[in-house]
Amino acid sequence: MSNSITKELVNSSDEELVEYIVATKDPQVFAILYDRYADKIYNKCISFVGSTDEAKDLTHDIFLKLYVALRSFKSQAKFSTWVYSLVYNYCVNYVQRERTSNKEQLFDTEDLENFDVEDDIDDQTIFNMKFDKLQLALEKIDPDDKMILLMKYQDDFSVKDICAAFDIKESAVKMRLQRAKSKLTIIYNQL
Amino acid sequence: MENPFKKIIQNEKLPETLKQKVMDDIHLINLSLNMADLFAIKIPSAFGDMLDLNDPNKKKNK
Numbered sequence: 001m002s003n004s005i006t007k008e009l010v011n012s013s014d015e016e017l018v019e020y021i022v023a024t025k026d027p028q029v030f031a032i033l034y035d036r037y038a039d040k041i042y043n044k045c046i047s048f049v050g051s052t053d054e055a056k057d058l059t060h061d062i063f064l065k066l067y068v069a070l071r072s073f074k075s076q077a078k079f080s081t082w083v084y085s086l087v088y089n090y091c092v093n094y095v096q097r098e099r100t101s102n103k104e105q106l107f108d109t110e111d112l113e114n115f116d117v118e119d120d121i122d123d124q125t126i127f128n129m130k131f132d133k134l135q136l137a138l139e140k141i142d143p144d145d146k147m148i149l150l151m152k153y154q155d156d157f158s159v160k161d162i163c164a165a166f167d168i169k170e171s172a173v174k175m176r177l178q179r180a181k182s183k184l185t186i187i188y189n190q191l
Numbered sequence: 192m193e194n195p196f197k198k199i200i201q202n203e204k205l206p207e208t209l210k211q212k213v214m215d216d217i218h219l220i221n222l223s224l225n226m227a228d229l230f231a232i233k234i235p236s237a238f239g240d241m242l243d244l245n246d247p248n249k250k251k252n253k
Contacts, residue, residue: 025224027217034210043201056209063213067220124192131195138199153196 006032014079022071030067037080038063041087047150048091048143062090077164084155085165092143121181126153129188137188145180152177 006028009017014033021029041062045055066086073082129137138146151157151165162173 025221027214027221030217031210031214034213038205038210039203042205043203046201046203047199052203055203056205059205060209060213060216064216064220067217126196127192127194129195131198134195135199150196153194154200 003028005029015075018070018073018079019075021067033066034063037083041083044084044087044150045091047138048095048146050139058091058094062087065090078161081157081161081165084151084157088147088151088165092147095143120178121185123153125185126181133188133191134184136191137184140187141180141184145176145183148173148176148180149184 009020009029010032012020012032014036017029017033020026021033038059042055042059045058045062046052049055049058066083069086073079138149141149148162151162157165159170159173159177162177163170166173
């Protein structure tokens with residue numbers, strides 16, 4: 001493909017680029033998407049694995065998965081939401097696999113498995129948390145809970161976006177959010 | 192009140208070398224897909240067409 005077409009597409013929306021890449025399989029156009037998302041995806045990976053070397057490998061693998069999966073993107077959803085869902089799922093699976101193979105124990109999750117969801121924890125309680133302590137709590141919480149909390153509070157996903165990302169109902173999303181907030185509060189308070 | 196989740200976002204930059212590695216691997220994926228397409232679809236289809244042409248009954252029908 002000529003550089004002039006790449007230049008023309010630089011200002012296109014993500015969704016237009018995806019349509020073009022699916023039709024042409026052009027790596028140069030995929031490079032535009034890469035430039036838009038590389039640092040964001042890399043920093044998400046760091047927040048899950050901690051090490052920059054591991055995060056680089058994860059980012060590399062995620063971009064290859066993304067390229068192969070582009071065909072399955074449905075333009076009803078926002079592309080960035082779809083990308084973040086893919087990144088989160090990839091990171092969560094990776095962390096869970098690593099923890100299982102290292103037999104690493106998370107926070108005392110057995111106690112938390114059967115706990116009752118506390119009364120509605122409002123956003124103010126979350127916003128009152130100190131960021132350094134919150135970071136520690138997020139390292140200890142189950143990756144699934146971390147994922148939904150980051151989607152909601154870091155990436156500003158709406159409940160509808162989360163529904164689309166997980167393909168579950170709104171009530172289930174609200175329940176999972178509530179459980180994640182409760183677990184986070186318990187872990188935070190025990191630090 | 193400031194959202195503490197926004198404060199824990201990392202601001203690391205991804206090295207440029209990784210982009211080249213991703214692009215090289217994407218070329219390799221494209222090559223694999225094209226090869227699979229060639230051997231699984233195009234060549235069998237070409238043989239199919241050749242056999243059809245050699246079959247006198249089918250020639251008559253056409």
